[in-house]
Amino acid sequence: MKAVVTVTGKDKVGIIAMASAECAKYGANIVDISQTVMKDYFAMIMLIELDGLTTDFASFSDKLQIAGTEAGVDIRVMHEDIFNTMHKI
């Protein structure tokens, strides 16, 4: 199963490091990543593989969200299928 992680918020040093460290901590493998900064607004999208996840999806999602809040950014983890079904015929 793959999921999309979106990280958005005000830009600062170390956001990618924090998000990828959290993924590594729970065994989520990053397979693709794109990131941009528009003015001061940071937006990153990661595609992660969850087959090796060491915890369940819900608590992984919670941990990332909490880590994001601590770093002052918004992190969401969503199953890739919601994007696939919505945007691909």
Add this chain to the structure above:
Amino acid sequence: MLNTQDILETIKMIREENLDIRTVTMGISLFDCITDDPSRLEEKIYDKITGSARRLVSVCEELERTYGIPIVNKRISVTPISYIGAGLSPEGFVRLARVLERAATELGVNFIGGYSAHVQKGCIKGAANLIESIPEALSETTRICSSINVATTKAGINMDAVKKMGEIIKKTAYLTRDNDSIGCAKLVVFANIPEDNPFMAGAVHGIGEPDTVINVGVSGPGVVAAAIKEAGQCDFSMLADTVKKIAFKITRVGQLIAAEAANRLGVPYGIVDLSLAPTPAKGDSVAEILENMGLERTGTHGTTAALALLNDAVKKGGVMASSHVGGLSGAFIPVSEDRGMINAAVCGTLTLEKLEAMTAVCSVGLDMIAIPGDTEASTISGIIADEISIGVVNNKTTAVRVIPVYGKEEGDIAQFGGLLGYAPIMPLKSESCAAFINRGGRIPAPIHSLRN
């Protein structure tokens, strides 16, 4: 890799434009509960509902987490209770209502629909007794929704039932007078009722449905309103295309959730209902869509045309996105549940007459309209007869959910709370239609019902 723009678009829809799944509704057949022993019947119904829907709420919560999209309501619809308890007295039906309420509370679902009867051509004893029990049943419970089908295009209009429902609505309003007659918000009178509608108050599990089924109602007026705003000053073809494209995307999410919920619950997937369901929240309004199309305020000239365009484009966009479309599938215009409609009604731009015209081109009908508490029962029946005629003659579903708010008059505001919102009391004609309603009998089916 997924396209970044697509991902951000989805996130924006959910976060800023209130995209959600309005309801995952499990339909449950109660036919196998029928017995002539009332206590045993109550027991069997409770067991069947709580057994079938045991995991409904937890699975929906799981799906919300996995896909990151809110599922606002988890609901149950059951076989019309008038069939299941056909031998019960009105008191027996009220007892059954308490059982349904207890099952809904135990499961944690928001509403349970199916306290219903189909009486388009006449009333079996069970249906008459159920109708009689409605005011008490709705005043004693909070989660039960009741619907009565008084007409079909095939059968015509049962005017005796229309007359009766005017009286029942008045009585329900009186018994729930301490809460702005909220009982009437859970009671709807239909023409051509669909048998797979996931939305309340009209959800029932039809007699041709499987034992259990999952039906999903999407939402997302905010998303459509935002897309139209972004499209800017384009012509009507482009406007319709914009709505179609966005309706496709919204419906795809509904399809995904419906299929996944059905799969995880081990229950067949029924339909996705394409209706755009508003809420009183800011940016979640069907009226806002119409106003973004270029109307200064909903209810002004051009409103019916704008709604017709919207309703048609939503269906065209949605139908390809889902393997089975059903239920009501159109735009809802419940006055108290839509901030733009409320504002337009307060200003007097949106009137009952205009709403009636609008219901000819959309689903469902005169919905969540607060009227003066001293309205005569026959006047309510007149409102029902008018609206039901539109459905019967135009071969479509129409319905009436009006609330004669006890103790309130034109200009006052009725508060229903939560998703049901609030509404100004709308003025009605003062002239009587009692002599017309009192004729009794049936209005014959229209000529075009003879299609065979």
